[in-house]
Amino acid sequence: MKAIRLIQFRKPLELQEIPMPEFGEKDILVHVRAAGICHSDAHYRAGRSAMGFMPITLGHEVAGVVEKIGSQVTNVKAGERVCLHYNISCGDCYYCSTGNEQFCNTVKMLGHHVDGGYAEYIAIPARNAIPLPDEIPFEAGATLMCASATALHALGKGRIKAGETVAVFGVGGLGLSAIQLARAMGAVEVYAVDIKQDKLELASEYDAIPIDASRINPVEEIRRLTKGRGVNVSVEMIGLRKTMEQAIDCLANLGRAVMVGLNQQPISINTYAQVLGKEAEIIGSNDHLVSELPLLVEWARKGILDTSRVVSQVIPLDATRINQRLDDLENFTNDVRAVIVP
Ligand SMILES: [Zn+2]
Ligand SMILES: [Zn+2]
Numbered sequence: 001m002k003a004i005r006l007i008q009f010r011k012p013l014e015l016q017e018i019p020m021p022e023f024g025e026k027d028i029l030v031h032v033r034a035a036g037i038c039h040s041d042a043h044y045r046a047g048r049s050a051m052g053f054m055p056i057t058l059g060h061e062v063a064g065v066v067e068k069i070g071s072q073v074t075n076v077k078a079g080e081r082v083c084l085h086y087n088i089s090c091g092d093c094y095y096c097s098t099g100n101e102q103f104c105n106t107v108k109m110l111g112h113h114v115d116g117g118y119a120e121y122i123a124i125p126a127r128n129a130i131p132l133p134d135e136i137p138f139e140a141g142a143t144l145m146c147a148s149a150t151a152l153h154a155l156g157k158g159r160i161k162a163g164e165t166v167a168v169f170g171v172g173g174l175g176l177s178a179i180q181l182a183r184a185m186g187a188v189e190v191y192a193v194d195i196k197q198d199k200l201e202l203a204s205e206y207d208a209i210p211i212d213a214s215r216i217n218p219v220e221e222i223r224r225l226t227k228g229r230g231v232n233v234s235v236e237m238i239g240l241r242k243t244m245e246q247a248i249d250c251l252a253n254l255g256r257a258v259m260v261g262l263n264q265q266p267i268s269i270n271t272y273a274q275v276l277g278k279e280a281e282i283i284g285s286n287d288h289l290v291s292e293l294p295l296l297v298e299w300a301r302k303g304i305l306d307t308s309r310v311v312s313q314v315i316p317l318d319a320t321r322i323n324q325r326l327d328d329l330e331n332f333t334n335d336v337r338a339v340i341v342p
Helices: 039-045 138-157 173-184 197-205 218-225 241-249 271-276 290-301 319-331
Strands: 002-006 014-017 027-036 061-069 081-084 121-125 129-131 165-169 189-194 209-212 231-236 251-259 281-284 313-315 338-340
Touching: 027 081, 027 138, 039 319, 061 121, 061 138, 081 138, 129 290, 138 173, 138 231, 138 251, 138 290, 138 338, 165 173, 165 218, 165 241, 173 189, 173 197, 173 231, 189 197, 189 218, 197 209, 209 218, 218 241, 231 241, 241 251, 241 271, 313 319
Parallel strands: 165 189, 165 231, 189 209, 231 251, 251 281, 313 338
Antiparallel strands: 002 014, 027 061, 027 121, 027 338, 061 081, 081 129
């Protein structure tokens, strides 16, 4: 079969003809119908993260049709449409058995530690397959498995309750999902903070209140709009020191700031004024859980989470085209969200 693979760091991905993947008795073989091209893939190609092995097939946002099932598989059948949870955990360790499989001692990510979805076929444990309803196109199903799922997990960590207010810092794929999901979880007001006009306009189309941080101080603006109280929950999706500090600073008493954007720099907080005096919480959020995905898919099926505008380009399993998109992501020259349809 054909697969687009990372042979060497800092080199273009290459098309390789490789054997069909082998699959065990608890695994399934999936005919890939869509694989999202994600910013992480650009990081992998650039050598910023150790890979499980090389050459390796990239692609962790995958949807397709079950081609064959192992002898012990009961949850899916051949011919069914599925999307794939990208973290493959052992199912038995302390973390797996307590429902926190993102910390599994041997967790492996599709397209990072094991071969992913930039290929015609992929093999994966059957428990990683989530049924994909007919109403959701494969392209949208694939992209649900990354940014939207991570946004849902983050909002869960923030424990949003009906009637609360939410501030979303960063209106990319994560932020746009977070805006809609916060609404679905009962938020009455969602503030969207960004510095790009087109993103703020998109946020307001999804009923968020846009705050242009290139012109005004977002913390002051959030305080003004909430009658001085601040928001109940903030989610930081950018990973900048400044926006992390703002996400904490804009909290109301008992507020929860959820950190999603990656940042290696220390941040500065006034522990009395910003945390203990307010009984505020700063919460880390890392990836998502397989148990969260069926609800996400259901919200997408019902249109509560709009997936119709996520994918802006569909490309074939073509190394040149895929490398071009990764270049765009690497250089931030193009916001196009591309999905490979082999
Ligand atoms: Zn991704
Ligand atoms: Zn485990």
